[in-house]
Amino acid sequence: MNHKRFWKRANRAFNIALLIALPVLLFLLLRATDWDEVFRLLREYPLSTLALGMLIAICSYGIFSSFDVLSRFYIGHPLPVRRVFTVAFVCNAFNLNLSSWVGAIALRYRLYGRLGMSTGDITRILTFSLITNWYGYLLLAGALFVSGFPDLPQSWSLGQSGLRAIGVLLLLLGAAYLLACRFASRRAWGWKRYRLNLPTWRLAALQGIAGASNWSMMALLIYSLLPASASYPEVLATLMISSIAGVVLHVPAGLGVIETVFITVLRDHFSRGELVAALIGYRVLYFLIPLLLACLVYLWLERHAKKLKRRADRREAARAS
Template identity: 50%
Template structure:
């Protein structure tokens, strides 16, 4: 077969993928502004502003700092993925991508932020799909490993008291905590002792990280959840108990995942009010949670939108230069 004939056969295939990518990009740019619009409609901006005015500026600055540190811890998840996959992208490119993904993940759900943004932005930087999948998988495991360890400890040690109307009860919660610790221990033992280090699933290779990396995963994941709870605790009345706040956050986060509501709108509030209404006034709880949402969800989302526009503009400039 001549070179010209081969080129004619390959051209339609290239055109096919060109149009698939083009349509996907158009759909992406339609979907994101639409989701942002509906997200903004669900926020009572006057209530947010009024609530924030009730806090001293120093508390809000400290809260914003805690949120920022938490987001950089999340960026460390992807930096760990960089070491895990050895993909070679510089840190200055990984951090903005991870920040954008985390902000959109929290506000719009894992499918949009954790998956769609990560594949789009990393692929624009030259990573292939298998590598992006491994970074995404490691990031998810890091996040939930930290959750399992913290929640297991809080539940097993009985550091949170549930309302009597909740069916699971204190004993059931302790059993759940022990079960979570067993899961975390099984993962760490597998990373340290397993002789088989890789598996193949749907064409993707899954590599078991070494024990040292798994311990770093556990530390980063637990630190991130602890910082989220610390921000809520900072906004709460003075006699709030930090382990209780952390435990309720653990419960509300699972409830948010089960309901598939972006940012857990309404879910976190219901769980916290139900669990703490016998200790604090509903107005105090709502104020704390509104401030938490403003500092941990809305502010980072605004920053992420700016970073995303910069990344897209930079990518467009590079394409025009090629």
């Protein structure tokens, strides 16, 4: 018990230290930023670039929302795909901007519950979607790190060899999941109160493709806002590092974390102004605009929830008969 308490306190102290250090580091990095350059670059983005960025964001959210659609087929629930897709979009937008507790968890239970889905089915959808996201991350980040991306700053003690070792570990974990889905005779697994029924290997492969595709689209949006000299694998790998850092620190939308990691890793390739301008554009196109749309869709869902639930009940009754 004392051992568990020690590690719990150590983890809390570590997170607090990082939360204190992060804004200090970000302040030091941004203090040296030429803000006149940032505002000039933001004004000079061509309309075609912004339109392309918005199209990429739409594609990314479409892929992201398909995680719940895959989950719906995984559990065999009769709720129409369009309803699942709509709920998933709202939850994902709130999740990215606020926190997983608000978007990924609380809103899913509320919206799916109001559409007649049981708590157990909602939990299974949530679990399957989370696995899809992070399974794609394992495969993509593992491949990038093994390939030597990103080119880490010399000041980072991890080094390229350490990064490659992490990449190998991630790929092994990804391969283990796929092999388990293909060959494991025991399909139900659990830990404490968490339970998972392994999907078919084909569905697991779709999870990896969907998850990796979404991460790739997110990085493509940032890449499209950077100068033409940008390397897409470098941008993608940097996003992989910044995303896991944001999860560890429990920072909503990775606010400050993404900026700190990108400026630190890519400062030898771009000016601070170019990086900050691209990340501001990324936050507007990928976070703020979808959140505004999600708020409107959420209000519509709340207003029509009873009517939609009655339709779902009639479909379920017709199916049962």
